[in-house]
Amino acid sequence: MRPSSQSLTLLALVALLFALAACAQIKALPNLPANHPEELASGPVSCTECHEDQQKGTLKQYAAFNHSRSFITNHRFYAGSDDVLCATCHKVSFCADCHTNQTEIKPSVKNGSRPDRVMPHRGDYLTLHKIEGKLDPASCHRCHGRANNERCVVCHR
Amino acid sequence: MKKVLSRLLASLSLAALPAAAYAADSLVDTTTLLRFSQDSRPGVAKSTLLPATVFLGLDADKLADGKLSAHVLGWGRADLADKSFNENQVDGSLTYGYLQYRFGAANAQARAGRFFVHEGILNEQVDGVSVRSDLPYGFGVSAFGGATVHNVRIPGTSSDGKGDGIFGGRVNYRYGGMFEIGLAGVYETVAPTMADPNLAGRFGSHRVIGADLWYSPFAKVALMARASINTETSRWAEQGYLLTVKPLKDLTVTGEFNDYQDRDLFYSSALFAAMPSMLSGNNLNQQSRTFGGSASYQLNPKFELTGDYKHYTREIGKADRLGAELRCTLSDLAVRTGAGYHYLRSSADFAVLPTLDASGSFHELRAWAMRDTKSYFASLDVIDYLFKREIDGKKNALELYGSLGYHLTPNLALSGDLSYGSNPQNTDELKGLIRLNYSMKLAGKGDTK
Numbered sequence: 001m002r003p004s005s006q007s008l009t010l011l012a013l014v015a016l017l018f019a020l021a022a023c024a025q026i027k028a029l030p031n032l033p034a035n036h037p038e039e040l041a042s043g044p045v046s047c048t049e050c051h052e053d054q055q056k057g058t059l060k061q062y063a064a065f066n067h068s069r070s071f072i073t074n075h076r077f078y079a080g081s082d083d084v085l086c087a088t089c090h091k092v093s094f095c096a097d098c099h100t101n102q103t104e105i106k107p108s109v110k111n112g113s114r115p116d117r118v119m120p121h122r123g124d125y126l127t128l129h130k131i132e133g134k135l136d137p138a139s140c141h142r143c144h145g146r147a148n149n150e151r152c153v154v155c156h157r
Numbered sequence: 158m159k160k161v162l163s164r165l166l167a168s169l170s171l172a173a174l175p176a177a178a179y180a181a182d183s184l185v186d187t188t189t190l191l192r193f194s195q196d197s198r199p200g201v202a203k204s205t206l207l208p209a210t211v212f213l214g215l216d217a218d219k220l221a222d223g224k225l226s227a228h229v230l231g232w233g234r235a236d237l238a239d240k241s242f243n244e245n246q247v248d249g250s251l252t253y254g255y256l257q258y259r260f261g262a263a264n265a266q267a268r269a270g271r272f273f274v275h276e277g278i279l280n281e282q283v284d285g286v287s288v289r290s291d292l293p294y295g296f297g298v299s300a301f302g303g304a305t306v307h308n309v310r311i312p313g314t315s316s317d318g319k320g321d322g323i324f325g326g327r328v329n330y331r332y333g334g335m336f337e338i339g340l341a342g343v344y345e346t347v348a349p350t351m352a353d354p355n356l357a358g359r360f361g362s363h364r365v366i367g368a369d370l371w372y373s374p375f376a377k378v379a380l381m382a383r384a385s386i387n388t389e390t391s392r393w394a395e396q397g398y399l400l401t402v403k404p405l406k407d408l409t410v411t412g413e414f415n416d417y418q419d420r421d422l423f424y425s426s427a428l429f430a431a432m433p434s435m436l437s438g439n440n441l442n443q444q445s446r447t448f449g450g451s452a453s454y455q456l457n458p459k460f461e462l463t464g465d466y467k468h469y470t471r472e473i474g475k476a477d478r479l480g481a482e483l484r485c486t487l488s489d490l491a492v493r494t495g496a497g498y499h500y501l502r503s504s505a506d507f508a509v510l511p512t513l514d515a516s517g518s519f520h521e522l523r524a525w526a527m528r529d530t531k532s533y534f535a536s537l538d539v540i541d542y543l544f545k546r547e548i549d550g551k552k553n554a555l556e557l558y559g560s561l562g563y564h565l566t567p568n569l570a571l572s573g574d575l576s577y578g579s580n581p582q583n584t585d586e587l588k589g590l591i592r593l594n595y596s597m598k599l600a601g602k603g604d605t606k
Contacts (some may be wrong), residue, residue, distance in 0.1 A: 025293040029263035034218065034226075042529075043490045044461070053376060058295055060334040061376050063403065069453040069463040069482070070401065070411045077381040077399050080277045080369055081329070081337055084264050084289075092253055092273060093186065093214045093230045099273065101282050101306050102250040104234060104242045105190065105210060112574040112590065113560040115525035115538040116484070116493045122523070123540040124554035124580035130509040131501070131517045135469050135476055136447060137429065138395065138417040145426035146319060146363070147282065150243060150309040152428055157312050 030057060036088040043116065059085075072118045076142075101147045183217040186596045191237075194588040207238035224261070228272075229254040253282075265290035274301050276327040277341035278367035278385045278395075282306040283323060295333075300326035305345060311427045314353060318427025320346035320362055335373050342366040348425060355431035363425035364388045367395075377403045387421040394422040407455035417445040442472040449478075460485050469503075476503030476517065494526040509548055518545040534572070536560045554580035562592070570594045 038050070047062040055061055065071065065078065065085070079086055098107045098120065108119035121129075133140055144152055190210045197203050214230040233249035240246060255270030267288045274281045276289075276299050285303010292298060302324030308317040325343030345363035367385030379401045387394040396416045403409055419442050423429035449467030456462060461484045469476040480499030487493070499521040507517030520543040527536035538558040544551070555578065562572025571593050578586035 019292075022293050026263045026265070026290065027261070029291050029293070031259070031262055031264055034259060041490055043486060043493065044484075055334040058291070058331040058334060060337075060371070061373065063376060064373065064379055064401075066409075068409045068455070069461060069484075070409050070451050073451070073465075074381075074399050074401075074411065074413070077383070077397075079275050080279075080383070081339060081371055083275050084266075091184075091214070091216060092228060095273070096230055096252050099280075100252050101308065102252075103232070104208075104248070105192075109192075109574070109590070110188070110190065110212075112558065112576075112592070113527070113534055113536055113562055113572050115527055115536050115558070116495065122538070123542060123556045124578055124582070127509070127548060127554050127581050128542060131503070131507055131519070134471070134473070134507045134517070135501075135503065136445070137419070137432065138415070138422055138445060141423060141426060141429050142280070145423065145429050146317075147306075147308055149428045153309065153311055156428060156432065 032084055032088055034088070040089065042114075069118070099143060102150060103148060104151075182219050183215065183599045184597070185599065186212075186214040186216075187594070188212045189593045190590055191592075192241075192588065192590040194586075198582055204239040206236070206241040208234050208236050208241040210234040224259045226257050226259070227255075228257065260290070263291040271306060274325075276301075276325075277329070277339040277369040278365070278383050279325055279327065279341050279343050281323060281325070281343060285323075295331040297329045297331065298326065299328075300324070311351070311353070314349075314351050314427070316349040316351070316427075318348055318351055318360065318425070320348050322346040323363075337369075337371040339369040340366070341369070345425070351427055353427075353431055356427065359420055359424065360427060360430040361389045361424055365394060365425075387424050390421045390424060392421045393418050394424070408452065409454075410450070410452045412448075412450045414448045415446065419443055419445055444472060446470045459487060473511075474504035474506035476501060476507055478502075480521070491530055492526070492528050494524075496524040498522055508546070514546070516544070516546040519543060532564060534560075534562045534564070534570075549581040551579075551581040554578070556580075568595060568597045 045067040047065050051062040053061055053063050060082070065082075071078070097110055106119075106121050106125070108117075108122045111117055111119065129140075188211070192206070192208055192210070194206045195203070196206060210232055211234075212230070212232045215227070217227045220226060229251075230253050231249065231251040233247065234242070235247045242248065251271060253271050253273060255268045255272040258267045260266065265288075267286065269286045271282070271284045272287065274283060274287060281301070283301055283303045284306055285301060287299065287301035289299035290297065302322075304321060305319045305323045307319055310317055323343065323345045325341065327339050327341035329337060329339035331337045343363065343365050348360070348362040351360055365385050365387055367383065370382040371379065373379040381399045381401070383395065383397045385394045386392065393416070395418070398414045400412045401409060402411070420430075423432070447467055447469050449465065451463060451465035453461060453463040462481070463484075464481045465479075467478045469478075478499060478501045480497060482495060482497035484495040485493065501517070501519055501521070503517035505511055505513065505515045505517065508515035509517075511517075521540070522543070523538070523540045525536065525538040528534065536559065538556075540556050540558075542554040544553060556576060557578075558574065558576040560572055560574040562570055564570050571591070574590045574592070576588045578588070580586065
């Protein structure tokens with residue numbers, strides 16, 4: 001481990017120098033707003049309804065973020081690289097209804113008055129999960145793997 | 158439990174109290190749920206469950222020089238009748254609680270406290286600090302470090318299987334809005350040894366590296382990919398690819414492919430690394446794959462039609478899911494309805510009890526409607542799973558879920574839900590809940606809204 005930790009230190013120093021040199025230029029880079037300037041109603045969102053689809057700086061096309069059914073199903077691909085953009089509209093608590101360390105209430109029950117939301121585990125999931133869990137356990141692992149599994153360990157031991 | 162509450166209190170008093178006093182803008186959001194149900198399953202002691210759960214969220218923006226903000230979410234539950242969720246009559250958890258500083262440029266920000274990290278392939282919850290910033294020439298960097306947020310102990314062991322310290326980060330490069338590549342890694346300190354013999358050789362420390370990619374050569378096409386390697390086993394853990402094509406303005410077509418090496422992906426999860434099938438022996442696979450596609454078409458501003466297909470390949474068998482959904486939004490969002498049908502065709506190996514004449518196939522039928530006006534909101538949801546072969550003597554699992562509520566004031570809403578279920582575990586399952594949501598914006602001086 002010794003030689004590699006030395007080269008790591010060297011690498012870190014070079015990175016630091018680069019960072020210092022870049023500092024002046026960083027100040028010129030734009031910020032996204034902390035909060036989306038326009039408050040949106042609940043329900044489906046189409047960015048291109050209000051935004052012309054022109055591409056600006058390192059911002060991706062607005063159309064890519066239209067909340068179509070497929071965007072919602074696949075939002076993990078967007079959240080990983082555009083967290084700051086999502087945060088302009090979404091408080092973390094919005095995500096935490098489904099993504100959390102520990103909870104006792106199904107997202108679809110906490111939001112029981114919103115059948116229009118795309119919530120996982122509707123209906124009798126305790127039965128269904130015995131099939132779904134065998135089908136695609138990797139998808140369950142995302143939320144129950146290292147978190148939110150107090151419920152599971154009661155039976156799965 | 159005491160630890161959780163004291164932490165909750167500590168963060169609340171640390172972050173929230175001064176926040177309320179100095180913030181120019183804050184948002185308090187509380188939801189109180191009183192649930193009611195009776196457990197009358199055969200073979201289980203009859204009990205009445207009456208848990209009251211309070212979620213408390215607070216976001217205080219524009220603290221100090223206007224760039225500092227505080228964010229807290231936690232919940233607590235008290236059982237007013239029999240014990241509901243676990244052995245604790247009262248329980249609670251701090252979901253997150255952190256201070257955030259947003260610098261004036263480059264989307265640079267720093268966080269301290271308990272927060273979630275979503276950076277490329279990384280998804281973690283940390284008690285610690287994090288920083289991120291865009292860099293010149295399209296580069297970007299983020300890093301986090303601190304203590305892991307521990308979870309419930311796995312019964313029969315003394316831990317949840319997580320190491321105590323964690324750090325990681327991501328560097329990325331963007332070319333305009335067209336191309337992005339990110340490299341990320343996470344390193345958790347050594348995982349505790351777990352006594353469970355099922356975990357022997359399959360469980361260890363959480364150390365993963367990986368890459369994420371976004372490539373959109375022109376507006377109508379985007380390719381996204383994720384791939385990660387478990388450095389403890391030195392093997393691929395996960396690969397995922399998503400291709401999105403928009404041939405027409407209102408049509409989105411996707412294709413996806415995922416490959417999972419289960420033993421490498423589940424390696425640091427004390428629950429999933431063992432996952433011994435309770436009924437059919439151990440069926441933890443190694444190679445699992447899914448591929449599929451979907452098409453969503455916005456027929457007009459009112460109707461969205463989606464069709465989807467997915468194929469699953471595991472070592473134990475194969476399965477296909479096919480279905481469609483229609484959603485309708487009328488009169489300025491005030492009325493929304495939808496209906497969907499899906500069929501899962503799977504081999505007997507996916508059945509709850511994988512015997513020779515069993516089946517894991519089922520039809521899923523769902524229809525729902527809701528109305529939301531200034532004064533009241535109401536919804537009804539019907540969902541029925543029709544099993545191809547009976548499960549515990551039942552042909553289907555039906556749930557009717559209704560909800561009715563009032564906006565008492567613009568900030569205060571009271572609603573009640575009632576659900577009826579008839580399923581393999583309960584013949585008649587009636588559940589109810591009362592929900593009180595209070596959401597209040599406190600605008601300080603200098604704020605225009």
